[in-house]
Amino acid sequence: MTVRTRIAPSPTGYPHIGTIFQALVDYLYARRYQGQFLVRIEDTDRQRFVADAEDKLFQALTWFGLEPDESPRHGGPYGPYRQSERLAIYQNYAKQLVDQGKAYYCFCSKERLDQVRKNFQKQGKPPMYDKHCRHLDPSEAKARAQKEPHVIRLKVPQNQKIIVYDELRGSIEFDSNLVDDQVLLKSDGFPTYHLAVVVDDYLMKITHIVRGEEWLSSAPKHVLLYQYFGWPIPKLIHTPTLRNPDKSKLSKRHGHASVSWYREKGYLQEAILNFLLTRAWTHPQGKEVFSLQEVIPLFDLKDLHIQGPIVDLAKLDWYNGLYIRQLSPQVLFQRLQKEGFIPSDCSPDMALKIIPLVQERLVTLSEFETLTDFFYRPINYEPKLLLKKQATQELINEQIYTTLTKLTSIEQKNWSRENIEEKIRTIATLKQWKPSQYFMMLRIAVTGRKATPPLFETMEVLGRQQTLNRLQEVPKLLGEIKS
Numbered sequence: 425m426t427v428r429t430r431i432a433p434s435p436t437g438y439p440h441i442g443t444i445f446q447a448l449v450d451y452l453y454a455r456r457y458q459g460q461f462l463v464r465i466e467d468t469d470r471q472r473f474v475a476d477a478e479d480k481l482f483q484a485l486t487w488f489g490l491e492p493d494e495s496p497r498h499g500g501p502y503g504p505y506r507q508s509e510r511l512a513i514y515q516n517y518a519k520q521l522v523d524q525g526k527a528y529y530c531f532c533s534k535e536r537l538d539q540v541r542k543n544f545q546k547q548g549k550p551p552m553y554d555k556h557c558r559h560l561d562p563s564e565a566k567a568r569a570q571k572e573p574h575v576i577r578l579k580v581p582q583n584q585k586i587i588v589y590d591e592l593r594g595s596i597e598f599d600s601n602l603v604d605d606q607v608l609l610k611s612d613g614f615p616t617y618h619l620a621v622v623v624d625d626y627l628m629k630i631t632h633i634v635r636g637e638e639w640l641s642s643a644p645k646h647v648l649l650y651q652y653f654g655w656p657i658p659k660l661i662h663t664p665t666l667r668n669p670d671k672s673k674l675s676k677r678h679g680h681a682s683v684s685w686y687r688e689k690g691y692l693q694e695a696i697l698n699f700l701l702t703r704a705w706t707h708p709q710g711k712e713v714f715s716l717q718e719v720i721p722l723f724d725l726k727d728l729h730i731q732g733p734i735v736d737l738a739k740l741d742w743y744n745g746l747y748i749r750q751l752s753p754q755v756l757f758q759r760l761q762k763e764g765f766i767p768s769d770c771s772p773d774m775a776l777k778i779i780p781l782v783q784e785r786l787v788t789l790s791e792f793e794t795l796t797d798f799f800y801r802p803i804n805y806e807p808k809l810l811l812k813k814q815a816t817q818e819l820i821n822e823q824i825y826t827t828l829t830k831l832t833s834i835e836q837k838n839w840s841r842e843n844i845e846e847k848i849r850t851i852a853t854l855k856q857w858k859p860s861q862y863f864m865m866l867r868i869a870v871t872g873r874k875a876t877p878p879l880f881e882t883m884e885v886l887g888r889q890q891t892l893n894r895l896q897e898v899p900k901l902l903g904e905i906k907s
Contacts, residue, residue, distance in 0.1 A: 427459030428631050432621065434466045435477035439484040439683040441735070442636065442666050442674065445700045449634050449663060451490045452701075452716065452723040459631075462494035464624060465506045468614045484683045488693050489716070494628075502628040507620050514615035517623050517653070518576045518608050522566075526652040527608060529565040529574045530557040552604045553577065576609040578618070578645060586644040591661045592730050598644040606645050618642060622649040630658050632725065637662040661725050664704060667732040674735055690765055690789025695744040703733030713746065745787045753779045765789045770800045777885045781877035799885060803872030803894065807901040810868055813861040817902045820865055824898045826851055827866065831892060839888040845880040870894045 429450035433443050447461075454461035463485070465478055482497055494500025504510055521527035530553075532540075541551035557565070558579060568574070584600040608619040615623075625633060640662045650657045666674040679685050686696055697716060705728055707714055748756065757776055760766050766775050770793075782795045810820050830847040852862050867879050870891055876882055883891045 425631055426629075427454055427457040428462065428629050429454045429459065429634060430462045430464055430625070430628065430630050431634075432464040432466045432624070433481055434469055434472075435474055435481070436469055436472040437474055438477060438480045440681055441683055441686065441696075441700070442681070443481070444484065444488060444490070444683060444696075445666060445703075446634055446636070446663065447485060447488075447490045448697055448700055449661075449704075449725070449728070450632075452720055453632060453634070453725055454493075455720045456723050460493040461490075462500060462502075462628065463492040463496070463498075463505065464628065465496055466617065466620065467506055467508045468617070468620060470508075470614070480684075487683075487687065488697060507615070507624065510620075510624070511613055511615070513627070514620055514623055515609060515613060518615070518619060521578070521608070521649075521652060522562075522576060524652070525562070526579050527576050528558050528560070528562070528579055529569045530577045530607070531565075531568060531572055531574050532556060550602065550604075555605055558605065573611045575607045575611050577605045578608050578648065580605050580645070580648060586647055588640070588643040588647055589657075589660065590640070590643075591659050591726055592728055593662070596640070596643075600644070603644050603648075618645050619649065622646050622653075622655075625658060626650075626653070626655045632659045632661060634661045634663060634725070636665055637730075638665060659725075661728070663728060664730055664732045666703065666735050669734055669736055671732065671734075680735065680737060687763070688790070690763065690791065691740065691744050692747045692759070692789070695740070695747040698747075699740045699743045703735070704729050713743070741787050748786050748789075749783060751783075753783065756783060760789055760792055763789055765792050767793050767797070767800070770796070774800055774885075778877075781881050781885065785877075798871045798873060798876070799882075805868060805872035807898075807905050809874070810865050810898065810902065811905075813858070813864065815861055815865060817905070820902060821899050823851075823855075823857065823862060823865060824869070824895055826855065828892065828895050831888075831895070834888065836888050839884065841880045841884040844883050848880070866895075869898050 431443060431447045431450055433439070447463075451461045453459075463481075465481075467473060467478075478496070482495070485491060492498055494502065494505065496503070496505040507514075518527060522529065532553075536556075537553070540554050540556075544551045544554075557577070560568075580603045581600050586598040586600050586603065588596045588598065590596060606618050607616050609615055624630075643660060643662075647657060668674055674681050694715065698713060701719065702712060705723070707719075708722055751759065753776065756779055757766075757772070760775070760779075761772070766772070770778075778796050778799055782792070785795060786792065811817070827848065830851055831844065834843050834847065848863075848866070851857070852859050863879055864874065867876055867882075868874060870879075870883060870886060886894075
């Protein structure tokens with residue numbers, strides 16, 4: 425058997441991180457067994473259709489490196505891969521079920537259906553269809569269907585047990601009396617999810633269906649359809665739903681459910697994938713950090729956890745910082761530049777000089793500008809910051825004058841961290857100034873901040889003229905402080 429997996433998202437919104445999680449699982453399993461991973465677009469919900477949602481999905485898959493083997497964009501032998509282009513296929517299979525007595529025409533109006541649901545709810549029962557049209561004479565129903573609006577419903581057997589076998593949970597038993605006579609084909613000729621997914625998975629030779637556990641309640645309807653058509657049932661794997669730390673479902677109303685949120689924040693693709701996989705799978709050697717290529721020969725669907733995986737952003741931050749630190753400065757520069765996190769007023773030469781100074785502190789790429797803007801933009805700070813640690817204006821003026829004298833003696837060609845540090849440490853020793861006060865004063869004077877990369881490396885990257893200019897501003901700023 426050739427392993428074939430798929431994701432089948434609906435273009436009713438922009439890509440969800442849960443879709444990427446599903447794609448990751450499908451991708452790894454298909455690669456493990458040299459099979460195929462495909463993308464099918466389930467675009468039959470025309471009311472909620474979002475025009476560019478499909479484009480965004482494929483952009484996301486490409487960004488993550490989860491390229492499918494077959495899709496509407498990649499082609500393949502089992503197309504078309506958009507359900508809206510397969511309507512005739514679904515209509516034929518729906519009519520086949522009617523002809524075999526396993527489905528039926530339903531002519532009930534929306535008003536009647538609403539009333540039926542309300543009646544069931546008043547009785548404390550699940551809001552199901554009352555099977556009113558199920559008892560129509562088949563010949564009469566067929567004749568009416570030629571001229572009246574209708575849907576086609578699944579004829580669910582009564583008083584039976586429907587067994588669904590899930591590869592993670594084992595056999596699950598459903599009472600057929602609690603399974604609704606599901607609409608298979610709508611009045612506009614479009615299929616519902618339930619008919620289309622079964623037909624497509626069969627015709628596209630899908631061997632393993634990986635989907636969220638929220639679809640487990642629909643599985644008995646799908647099992648019935650496979651049995652009615654006489655088709656083998658693929659392996660079913662219902663993965664746990666991604667959850668927030670408070671155990672609530674990670675839904676689209678949460679900003680971090682959207683793939684775009686992770687990219688805009690500056691998370692690395694490999695860090696996100698590593699993080700997602702560890703939410704529901706444990707490396708056989710207990711490793712927390714690993715590449716997809718390392719995982720492929722080890723990955724098996726049966727090893728997935730069934731408890732709800734928690735999307736702990738603090739843990740993702742840990743992963744991302746770790747991956748950032750593993751990059752070379754040149755590669756990190758390329759990633760920052762490609763993702764648009766190098767500000768337009770920071771030259772590439774300046775960025776390459778800065779990166780080694782801040783790489784250890786970066787958690788996400790988006791932090792680059794915040795951590796480095798003082799290198800390439802005018803600084804603005806409260807002069808009173810310079811007076812911390814019991815320093816007086818007189819002391820700081822003396823420190824600035826002495827420092828300027830010493831640093832001015834360093835020629836441009838010799839402006840280096842080593843020479844800067846040697847001059848400043850010599851001053852501190854000779855003057856017996858407390859290094860904590862003196863160095864902090866200098867840090868604030870040249871950066872406007874109390875927390876920065878190492879002082880002497882920062883002054884080297886700022887350059888001789890910029891450093892001297894900022895030090896020369898200090899006496900003027902101190903003079904503005906009102907006593």
